[in-house]
Amino acid sequence: MSDEASVAAQRRRVDWAPWAILGILALAVIAIIWLANRKQPPLAARTVKTGIPLTTEQRSVDFQTADLTFDVQPGDKRIDGHAVLGFLVKAPIARLQFDLDPELPIKSIAADGRALQDSAWKNDGGLVTVNLPAPKTAGEKLTLAVDYGGHPHIARRAPWDGGFVWAHTKEGKPWVATAVEGEGCDLFWPCFDNSRVEVGTVTQHIIVPKGLAAPSNGKLLGIDTLSDGRTRWNWTARSPNNYAVAIDVAPYKLARQTYQSRYGYRMPVEYWYLPGEDKQAQGLLAEMVRTIAFFEATIGPYPWWDEKMGVVETPHLGMEHQTINAYGNNYKLAPEGFDWLMNHEFSHEWFGNQMTNGDWDDMWLHEGFGSYMQPVTIGWLHGRMGYDEAMWKQRQTIANKFPVVSGRHQTEEEVYRPETGPANDIYVKGSWVLHTLRGLIGDQAFWTSVRREVYGRPDPRPGNFQPRFGSTNEFEAIASQEAHRSLKWFFDVYLRQAHLPRLVTTRQGNTLALQWKTPHGLPFPMPVEVAIDGNRQVVPMTSGRGTVAVPNPFSVITIDPDSKLLRQDDAMDRFRDDQASKRASAST
Ligand SMILES: [Zn+2]
Numbered sequence: 001m002s003d004e005a006s007v008a009a010q011r012r013r014v015d016w017a018p019w020a021i022l023g024i025l026a027l028a029v030i031a032i033i034w035l036a037n038r039k040q041p042p043l044a045a046r047t048v049k050t051g052i053p054l055t056t057e058q059r060s061v062d063f064q065t066a067d068l069t070f071d072v073q074p075g076d077k078r079i080d081g082h083a084v085l086g087f088l089v090k091a092p093i094a095r096l097q098f099d100l101d102p103e104l105p106i107k108s109i110a111a112d113g114r115a116l117q118d119s120a121w122k123n124d125g126g127l128v129t130v131n132l133p134a135p136k137t138a139g140e141k142l143t144l145a146v147d148y149g150g151h152p153h154i155a156r157r158a159p160w161d162g163g164f165v166w167a168h169t170k171e172g173k174p175w176v177a178t179a180v181e182g183e184g185c186d187l188f189w190p191c192f193d194n195s196r197v198e199v200g201t202v203t204q205h206i207i208v209p210k211g212l213a214a215p216s217n218g219k220l221l222g223i224d225t226l227s228d229g230r231t232r233w234n235w236t237a238r239s240p241n242n243y244a245v246a247i248d249v250a251p252y253k254l255a256r257q258t259y260q261s262r263y264g265y266r267m268p269v270e271y272w273y274l275p276g277e278d279k280q281a282q283g284l285l286a287e288m289v290r291t292i293a294f295f296e297a298t299i300g301p302y303p304w305w306d307e308k309m310g311v312v313e314t315p316h317l318g319m320e321h322q323t324i325n326a327y328g329n330n331y332k333l334a335p336e337g338f339d340w341l342m343n344h345e346f347s348h349e350w351f352g353n354q355m356t357n358g359d360w361d362d363m364w365l366h367e368g369f370g371s372y373m374q375p376v377t378i379g380w381l382h383g384r385m386g387y388d389e390a391m392w393k394q395r396q397t398i399a400n401k402f403p404v405v406s407g408r409h410q411t412e413e414e415v416y417r418p419e420t421g422p423a424n425d426i427y428v429k430g431s432w433v434l435h436t437l438r439g440l441i442g443d444q445a446f447w448t449s450v451r452r453e454v455y456g457r458p459d460p461r462p463g464n465f466q467p468r469f470g471s472t473n474e475f476e477a478i479a480s481q482e483a484h485r486s487l488k489w490f491f492d493v494y495l496r497q498a499h500l501p502r503l504v505t506t507r508q509g510n511t512l513a514l515q516w517k518t519p520h521g522l523p524f525p526m527p528v529e530v531a532i533d534g535n536r537q538v539v540p541m542t543s544g545r546g547t548v549a550v551p552n553p554f555s556v557i558t559i560d561p562d563s564k565l566l567r568q569d570d571a572m573d574r575f576r577d578d579q580a581s582k583r584a585s586a587s588t
Pocket residue numbers: 344345348366367370
């Protein structure tokens with residue numbers, strides 16, 4: 001190489017250096033932006049679903065206890081878990097399976113206190129299979145201890161999509177919540193992700209940074225202070241729904257009262273809220289006490305009378321977490337003077353937690369009944385106008401695109417997606433079906449049917465009932481018994497068909513003819529009340545048809561003057577669709 005060439009090469013090196021530094025800086029900036037905005041991996045196909053049928057191994061055991069330790073690290077949005085799961089073996093097994101999000105890697109598993117080799121277990125897309133050191137026979141016990149940890153799935157729009165919510169209070173303190181109804185318990189603890197499985201006792205030990213509180217399900221066993229200042233909150237709960245097991249962390253304050261029940265027991269009523277809201281908290285606490293007294297008088301004893309009634313303020317709207325319901329309605333004022341969100345979630349202690357659907361296909365038993373309790377409560381507070389107005393609002397969003405109950409197994413996702421299932425109709429149409437049923441069979445038969453469905457008996461008292469699973473078929477049978485006649489036609493048309501029955505009326509001379517038109521011509525002997533010039537009469541409609549005499553051509557006729565009947569209403573549908581299209585164009 002000549003001298004000239006060497007000088008040129010040196011110059012190139014010198015020219016090149018600042019560009020290299022700039023390039024490295026740019027890459028670093030891009031990397032930081034990417035890290036800050038990185039998308040979390042999508043949930044595994046199995047993990048995203050809840051209500052998948054149990055595996056043979058899962059059906060071979062009773063899931064009796066879950067002792068769950070969660071080390072919650074808001075700074076890193078991380079949890080480390082230690083779960084001790086207790087099973088009673090019902091049929092011989094050589095291996096066991098449970099569900100856990102594969103994004104929470106398992107560090108170790110021990111069976112009956114013996115650490116297993118890593119090769120003895122694997123997490124295959126969210127289904128963990130553990131080969132036991134020796135087969136188990138019926139009657140034996142099995143304990144699995146699972147150590148795991150990582151960054152749990154983050155919910156972007158809780159509670160409609162599930163996961164952790166890592167929020168902050170106004171003062172910048174951590175405010176953490178979980179809501180996993182749609183995806184299931186396997187988003188943060190090893191469980192059987194199916195509503196058919198309720199673990200007998202769930203104990204939680206929630207470790208949180210200094211200065212934060214962790215209210216949870218059931219009874220408080222105690223709070224330990226660790227040597228580094230963190231605290232461990234120990235709770236135990238009886239038979240919670242697995243999606244109702246919840247973690248809530250914030251610098252909470254506690255508003256508390258003792259409730260004296262008409263059933264003779266006394267119990268704490270607790271509201272955990274953010275600092276600075278003492279006045280609103282006392283208001284909500286008073287409403288909680290008033291609501292439990294009304295629900296006990298209307299439905300029956302509060303199912304968790306030996307634990308507590310609990311509500312916790314959350315960064316998301318709400319969720320029916322057993323004895324620690326999530327509340328995020330921000331004390332919104334309403335002309336009815338009641339908080340619908342607290343009322344709705346609280347109703348799930350009966351419809352959802354005490355009586356749980358045996359399959360997600362029967363989810364209207366949670367949401368239809370739960371949604372009916374708001375009009376019922378308003379009716380108690382304000383009389384008929386409040387009840388009717390609340391029902392009228394619910395009526396306006398009924399879609400009638402899919403049957404409320406399909407009659408086959410469905411996952412939560414299939415039920416809730418408006419493209420595949422009834423979605424919002426399990427709330428509003430479910431509520432209206434109950435309203436119409438009540439009008440048909442009367443208050444006495446209606447509320448006795450509800451009570452029997454919830455408790456499995458008509459005379460519930462604290463101590464004489466257990467949490468149970470319900471179904472639409474069972475409720476149909478109970479209501480038929482209480483009404484002393486078969487109501488199959490009622491449930492077939494309203495719940496098992498998408499379209500509503502249509503009442504066709506024709507006036508000819510001095511006669512008004514009425515006829516029910518139903519999908520597939522199904523029988524529908526629904527009586528219809530008619531007011532003619534203010535004079536009311538009930539047309540039996542036993543064959544789906546009936547006639548009424550009309551005195552003169554100028555008579556004023558009102559069909560169903562008390563709005564008892566859920567039926568096809570074209571004007572209502574046009575309004576609903578118009579509202580929906582206006583909402584759609586406003587949001588694009
Ligand atoms: Zn609900």
